[in-house]
Amino acid sequence: MSKRDQIMTAALGLFIENGFDKTPTSAISKAAGVATGTLFHHFKTKEELIDTIYEEIKFSLRDMLAPALAGQTELKAIFHDVWIMMLEWTLENPEKYRFLHQFGESALISANTRERTQEAFSDFCNLVENAIEAGTFRPLPVDVCMGLMSSHLYASSNYLLEHKELWQDAEFRKQLFGSYWHTLATA
Amino acid sequence: MSKRDQIMTAALGLFIENGFDKTPTSAISKAAGVATGTLFHHFKTKEELIDTIYEEIKFSLRDMLAPALAGQTELKAIFHDVWIMMLEWTLENPEKYRFLHQFGESALISANTRERTQEAFSDFCNLVENAIEAGTFRPLPVDVCMGLMSSHLYASSNYLLEHKELWQDAEFRKQLFGSYWHTLATA
Amino acid sequence: MSKRDQIMTAALGLFIENGFDKTPTSAISKAAGVATGTLFHHFKTKEELIDTIYEEIKFSLRDMLAPALAGQTELKAIFHDVWIMMLEWTLENPEKYRFLHQFGESALISANTRERTQEAFSDFCNLVENAIEAGTFRPLPVDVCMGLMSSHLYASSNYLLEHKELWQDAEFRKQLFGSYWHTLATA
Amino acid sequence: MSKRDQIMTAALGLFIENGFDKTPTSAISKAAGVATGTLFHHFKTKEELIDTIYEEIKFSLRDMLAPALAGQTELKAIFHDVWIMMLEWTLENPEKYRFLHQFGESALISANTRERTQEAFSDFCNLVENAIEAGTFRPLPVDVCMGLMSSHLYASSNYLLEHKELWQDAEFRKQLFGSYWHTLATA
DNA sequence: TATGAATGAGGCTTCATTCAT
C-alpha cells in the first residue's frame, strides 16, 4: 500500500471514531506510519484529505452498483438488487458506510466535490423518476423519494451494523425490504 | 431575555451554521452581547452549553407531543397527529430542528444527557411496540421501527424546509403521510 | 509599562537584531515576559505588530520635529535645527533609528500604514517645495530632494552610531551639515 | 542557459519580489523549471545561493567600472563617468540593482562574502581618499564620504527607476550630478 | 547530473478557560 493510501486509511478510521475536528493531523500521520510532512505532500490541506476520501468512497459505490442498474429490466427486481448490494456493502465496509453517514451532509465536504459525486448517481435517480411517472411509486417529487430511500437505507444500516446476524434471517430481510419498497410503492 | 438565554440562542445559531468545533466561545459571547467570562459563569464548559441546549430542545419537543399521545385512542389518528405536530414544529423552529439533526447523534452530546432525554420518548416507543404486537405494524424489532420513523421524518423535514409552500398542499401531505404510514403498516 | 508596551519593546529589539522573519513570535513573548497568547491578544498578527511599531516611531518623530518646523522663519536655520534634531534623536534612540532604516522600505509595512504615516511629514515636504521654487534649492523634483535628504541622513546616522564621539566635534558637524546643505542648495 | 543559471535568475527575481525568507526553495526550483533536488546540487544551502548571486553582481559591477577608474586622470571626469555608468547600469539591470539595495546590508550575506567583494571597490576608495587629501573634497572621514556617495546613488537610482524618461533630460542629469558632486566637493 | 517523495523541526495562530477587578 502506498503511503498515500496508508494516510487515507488511517484518516478514515480516525475521522469516524473521533470526528474531523477532534482528529489532529499529527494523529493521522502517526497512525499511518508516516511523517507529518508526508500528509501535506499528498494533500494540500486536511480538508482536501477528507474530500478525497469522500470522493473515493462515493465512486467505489457507484462502480459497485453500475452492473445492477444496467442489467435488469423489471423494476422491483432492480430495486431489490440495489438494496441488497447496498446493505451488503455496508456490512463489509462498515467504516466507509459510517464515513458517508457522518460526513455526507456535513459542511466539511466541499460543494464542488459533492456536486461531482452526485452525478455518479444520476442513473438511479432516473430510475426513480420513471417509477413515479409509471405510477409504480407515489406521486411525490423525485427529491423527496431519493431522500426517503436513502434515509431508509441509513436507518437499516445503522441497525444491521449492531445486529449483523439478522442479515441471515430471511424473514427479517423480507420484512425490511417490504418496508423499503412500500415507503414509495403504491402497491 | 436573560444573559443566559442570550448565550443559548446565540450558540444554537452559530453551532448549526458553523459546527461545534468551528464555533469559538468568543464568537458566542460576542453574538450574545456578553463578555467572554460570562459564558463560563452560566456553563462550566462549552460541552455543558451544547448539552443544555440539546436537553432543552428535546424536552420542549416532548412537552409538545404529550397531549397528542395521551388524548386519542385510535392508533393511526395518533400517528397522524404526531406526524403533523413534528413537521409543523420543524417548520416553525428550523434552527432547533437542524440542531437535533446535526448533533443528535454526534459524540458531542454526553451519554448521560442522551439517556436522560431518551426516556422522554418512551411513551411513543410503547405505542409502536403495541402496534407491532397487534399486527398493525410489520414484525420488525422496535428499534428498527423507531429508526425508520425518525429517519422518515428527517428526510421529510429536510425537504419541507426548502419547499415550505408544499405544506399547504393537501395532496402532498396525504401522499407523504401515506409513505410514512406504509413504511411500517401492514395494511 | 503595560504588557502591550513590553511586547512592542521586545519586538523592536529582536526585529532589528535578527530580522522580522528570523524572530519567532515565541521569542518575542519570552523576551517580553508574557505568554504566547498575550501577544495575539494585543496584535492580531505578527504583521500588525511590526506595523504598529513603525507607526508609533514615525509619529513620535513627527511630534519631535513639529516645534522646529513651526517656530522659525529663516530656511537654513530650520534645516539646521531639523538636521540636528534628527541626528540627536538617532543617537538617543539607536534602536528606533535602525528599525526605520531596516523596515521603512520593506514590504513588511503595509501600504496602508505607510500612507498614513507619510502624511505626517507633509510639513517638511512643503518646506522643501518652497525652497525649490525660491531658487534656494536646485531645480529638481521634490521627491528627488526628499530622497536625497533622507538618504544623506541615513548615511550620516550610520556612521555616527559607530563613532558617537565625533558628534561633539564642532568642525565635523560643520562639515557634515555643509555636505547636507550643499547636496541641494545652489549657494 | 545552464540549469544553474536558470536557478540563479529565478532566485534573483523571487528574492527581490518577496524577500529571502518569503521565497521557498520550492518556488525557486519551480520558477527555474528544475526539480527540488537540483537546486541543492548546485548550492549547498539557500544561503549559499543568495551569497553567490550577491558575489556575481558585485564582481560584474566592479568589472564594468574598472576601465573608467583606470583610464582617466582628471578627478571630476572620473567621478562623472563612474556616476553615469552606475546609473545606466541600474536602468539596464533594475533587478540586480534592487537586489543590492535590499540585501547589500542585510545579515543574509555572509561576512566572508561581504569582505571578499568589498575589496573589489578599493580602487574607488583610494580615489576618494586622494580627493580628500588634495582638498577637493571636504575634510571628512573616508568612510563617511563613501557612505554619502553610495546613498546618493541609491536615492537617485530609486527615483530614476520610476521616472526613466528623465534620464534623457540633459538639464536633469546636470542638476543631479551637481548635487552628487557638491555633496563632497568644496568648490 | 537530475529527480521528487519523504522528512520532521518549528512557526504562526487559535481558543477554552481562569481570575483579579
Added chain:
DNA sequence: GATGAATGAAGCCTCATTCAT
C-alpha cells in the same frame, strides 16, 4: 453576576534539506 486581559497547550501547515532512484 459581569468583565475582559491573560494564559499556554495544541493545531495546521511550511519548508529546507536528504536520499534512493
